[in-house]
Amino acid sequence: MSSLDSVEGLRSRLGEVGYLADDGLATVAHLAMAMQRPLLLEGEPGTGKTALAEALAESFELPLIRLQCYEGIDASQALYDWDFTRQILHLRTLEATGGAVDPKAVEESLFDDRFLMSRPVLRALRESPAVLLVDEIDRADDEFEAFLLEVLSTYQVSIPELGTVRAVEPPIVILTSNRTRDLHDALRRRCLYHWLEHPDIERETAIVRARLPQASAALTDRVVRIAQRLRHEGVLMKPPGVAETLDWVRALHELGRTDVDLASASATIGALCKYREDTDRVRSLLPELVGG
Numbered sequence: 001m002s003s004l005d006s007v008e009g010l011r012s013r014l015g016e017v018g019y020l021a022d023d024g025l026a027t028v029a030h031l032a033m034a035m036q037r038p039l040l041l042e043g044e045p046g047t048g049k050t051a052l053a054e055a056l057a058e059s060f061e062l063p064l065i066r067l068q069c070y071e072g073i074d075a076s077q078a079l080y081d082w083d084f085t086r087q088i089l090h091l092r093t094l095e096a097t098g099g100a101v102d103p104k105a106v107e108e109s110l111f112d113d114r115f116l117m118s119r120p121v122l123r124a125l126r127e128s129p130a131v132l133l134v135d136e137i138d139r140a141d142d143e144f145e146a147f148l149l150e151v152l153s154t155y156q157v158s159i160p161e162l163g164t165v166r167a168v169e170p171p172i173v174i175l176t177s178n179r180t181r182d183l184h185d186a187l188r189r190r191c192l193y194h195w196l197e198h199p200d201i202e203r204e205t206a207i208v209r210a211r212l213p214q215a216s217a218a219l220t221d222r223v224v225r226i227a228q229r230l231r232h233e234g235v236l237m238k239p240p241g242v243a244e245t246l247d248w249v250r251a252l253h254e255l256g257r258t259d260v261d262l263a264s265a266s267a268t269i270g271a272l273c274k275y276r277e278d279t280d281r282v283r284s285l286l287p288e289l290v291g292g
Contacts, residue, residue: 006030018210019048019055020203028194029056038152038173040137040188043196046241049176053133056172065171066133067120069140075147078121079157087115111161121151128171138177142184149187199242201228207242208249215249216258223249223260226289227272235285236278247271262290 010033011026021029029052032039041049057064067078087110094106124132137145151157152173156166175191177183199207201224208220223245231239240248251271257264265286273279282289 013059014052014055015210017055017058018207019051019059020199020207020210021052022199022203025052025194025196028192032192033172035192036170038134038175038191040175040177040183040191040193041196042177042179042193044198044239044241045178046243047196047198048242049174049196050133050135051243053131053172053174053176056174057131060129060131060172062172063127063130064133065120065124065127065130066135069134069136069138069144071139071141073140073144075144077119078144078148079119080122080159081117081119082111083115083117090115113162116159116162121148122157122165124171124173125151125155125157125165125167128167128169130171132171132173134173134175136178137175137187138180138183145184145187149184149190152187152190198231198239201225204228204242204245208246211246212249212253215253218259219252219257220249222290223252226260229289230272230282230285235281236273237275238273238278240272244272244274260290262286265290 007023007027007030010030011021014021014026014029029039031037041052043049053066054064056062090110091106094109118126120132124130134148137148140148154166155170156164158164198204204227205220205224208215208224209217212220227240227245227248230236248268248271251268252260252264255264255268266283269279269282269286273282
């Protein structure tokens with residue numbers, strides 16, 4: 001991949017699909033790809049962690065394979081499972097033939113690729129080159145984190161009935177964490193690490209203009225300034241991320257607005273705020289925010 005030759009090459013490539021990475025992020029992403037190491041991104045929700053994986057997949061025209069983590073997720077949900085229904089149908093089909101059947105051959109036939117249901121991690125190993133997004137790893141428990149650690153160390157897994165599956169080329173692995181809990185040091189050591197901050201006003205404006213060029217410049221500038229102010233004043237339960245800024249610009253544009261006015265801002269505030277308390281708070285501030 002030519003863009004692996006330089007940080008600027010990767011940043012340019014990401015920019016072509018609307019993802020504007022600053023120097024720090026472009027550098028660590030470039031290094032993660034060049035060193036074939038997972039990249040662990042931490043930061044507040046809405047800072048562009050998941051979007052980086054999506055942008056990498058789009059820019060390199062690779063499949064994006066997503067593993068959404070949650071409390072209670074286990075290895076079988078990340079790796080593979082057997083299709084028991086199809087296995088039973090297969091057995092019944094063999095029985096229906098009525099002929100003599102070698103029990104060992106029957107047993108082996110039940111555990112081949114026809115009945116294997118690949119989950120995201122196994123798919124990434126088998127289909128790589130690919131981008132594997134392990135989203136919100138901080139929501140998984142310690143045991144799952146330990147399992148993932150082994151896979152990311154070797155880029156291979158062992159399936160007892162089939163043998164070892166090893167990635168011909170390690171996938172590009174992006175792990176994201178909102179830091180709802182601390183991850184183990186062992187996992188961090190396997191990864192390159194980057195903390196993503198919310199973008200400053202110039203970069204957020206550039207991001208919105210790149211992603212929503214159809215929106216007017218005045219609308220984009222006003223929404224970004226309001227989002228930045230709400231973020232910095234710390235008056236909300238959940239400050240808006242870039243995703244919320246984009247949603248609000250898109251919502252207002254869909255209503256035909258080329259700037260923010262009080263009525264349309266109030267009607268579309270649900271694109272920016274996700275809690276009732278935040279909605280009430282922003283609505284009370286709108287005369288000042290829109291007027292400013």
